[in-house]
Amino acid sequence: MFHRKISAASIIVVLLLMAMKVSAENKVLLIGIDGVQYERILALNTPSFDRLNLIKAYTGGVQWHKSEQRTVSGPGWATIMTGVWKNKHNISSNDDGAANNYWPSIYRYIYNANNQAKIYGFSTWGPIHTKFFIGDMDILTRHAEGGSDDDNLNRTLQVLKHESPDFIFLHLDEPDAAGHSHGHGQAYDDSILRSDRRLGLLLDEVENRELQLGENWLVLVTTDHGRDAWGKGHGSQTQKEKTIFIASNKPLNSNYKQVAAVPNNSFGGLYNEPAQTYIVPTILSFLNIMNDEHWGLDGLPLIGSITATKVYVDIGGKKCGLEWDTNAGTPITLTKNEHVAKFDCDGNADPLFIRGNKIYTNIHGSGCSLQWDVDKGTPLTLEENEHVAKFDCAGHADLMQINSYGMTTTINDTSCGFQWDADAGTPVTLGRNEHVAKFDCIGSPDAMELSELKVE
Ligand SMILES: [Zn+2]
Known part of the structure; x- marks a missing residue:
């Protein structure tokens, strides 16, 4: 009898250790590529994006509602990093200061769950770190702002090759700059193809870690906004500017539509797709740190059941x-x-x-x-x-x-x-x-x- 009790207890301990082990090995790489049109990814030959599940999504909040925000980088990245819209994060332009810390960033959520977590952020567009989330920089193991996309790609590859990251955010900027300078055309398309090659190097390194170390990585790729019809500008509430994408190396649950569809069919039914606000809840769910409070975010997890x-x-x-x-x-x-x-x-x-x-x-x-x-x-x-x-x-x-x-x-x-x-x-x-x-x-x-x- 006594012997049996010990075995039952041991089994529970082993199961608990297994559960902890699994969650400890779940890691996330979030890649943001500025100003990439979903439609151009579909039109071009992008072998690295083809390795991922690519879904359409929307940004800019819901027009005429309290969540409406401009389809520009400041509010877009603030939403990607917090899981809430402008009426909560308070970033309405590229020139705002710190975001409202009542709704923390993904950096902060991960740190709050584990203050030993190794968190990295490399952002070619500086204001994400130097303005909106400047208060989070001291919880990052390492961070960088500015420089070129290749600088920040190489920083990320070095971390993946030689360190033990739990979460990495990488922001790449080249397509947005190409769009602003040239509009739609060869230069813009080439910038997306170069981004696709960078993505391929990152995916190779992540898959290498999974094979060598048994880690389980969620890779998410997204953008902050689409582009207008000419490709040079963005900022308004149009279908082309509001359409973004979320790509992932994991299957994404689309059944959230049964419990959170927006009753609004404007912009070709875009509001029936997930929003930019779904990224933070998806990461929290994958890392097993989604708690009661996180259901007050403006999105739902695309991983796990609801x-x-x-x-x-x-x-x-x-x-x-x-x-x-x-x-x-x-x-x-x-x-x-x-x-x-x-x-x-x-x-x-x-x-x-x-x-x-x-x-x-x-x-x-x-x-x-x-x-x-x-x-x-x-x-x-x-x-x-x-x-x-x-x-x-x-x-x-x-x-x-x-x-x-x-x-x-x-x-x-x-x-x-x-x-x-x-x-x-x-x-x-x-x-x-x-x-x-x-x-x-x-x-x-x-x-x-x-x-x-x-x-x-
Ligand atoms: Zn731009």
Whole structure:
């Protein structure tokens, strides 16, 4: 008997060590090539890109929404490095200073998970390091800014050959410079072909490490923006400028569309593709350091399965699903980052990500979290003890307790139950089948039914 106990314990220890070993050997190389059009990669003979899974993606946020940002390098790289749009990272041009550190960079996320991690960043376009993420430079094992693409390629190859990197970001700039000087044509295409050859050298070195050292590498290649019709400029909201790509040596999950598609078919359906914001969550998921907070980012992981949940309540015998409302709050006193939470009795419910005791959803390409509102409802017809439930797309989630009775949150030290409101929304502009969701700090929570949806 005693002997058996020891074996069981040993097996668990061995399994734990194996799990740790696997995650310790997961490494990431993120390569950004400035201003490369997805369409030109498809048109040209690019043998190194052909070694990867290449998917279309978008940048520039969602037009007319709070996430909209210019299709230029500053906001683009800030989004690639943080997983959020301009309304969160605060970089709206190439000349801004430090990004909002409330939404950290991928460098910082990796360092926070393991302060022994060997993190490298080599950026031909300097401002990524000298301005936006200058506060992260002291956590990098080594970094460089400026110089030529070949300088920074060689720095990266040396690290891959001789050191033990956990994460490397390499920024290459040549295609963007060629585009600005010459527009579309031979010079621009040649710059992409040279980038493809550099990519090939990097992939060879990564595959060599995998063979020699048994490491498991995720390689991601992306760009910050497309180009206008002439190839010289970029910055606007057009399909050519908003279209980017994400290429990877791993298969990428495309089923996130079932849980986070943007309800908007502009730009040839581009919003049905993943966004630039998906890169950080994908890296976090691959490195097994994705935690509850990361579901508040503006993208979802393209690696690993995703479980979403739909929440329903029974209102007068009808099954009513928890949804967000597109109205940015008028006439309730919500900010432009906030959306009213409501129950819709047409039978639909929006997919939610219930992670620990926080609840997130994706609204128009932005990560938003369930919160209560401090305002006691005016001009809504709520009572003193009641608080509007809302999804906030800029702040962190409020803590929720979900149990078999329903859901509660704590407001000013009082436990408040999640409920629907009998009023059909007036003066909020809700439809006849819709009910405001609220937290009631006197009554008990309404019973909820949860339905899980797993996509992989
Ligand atoms: Zn440019």
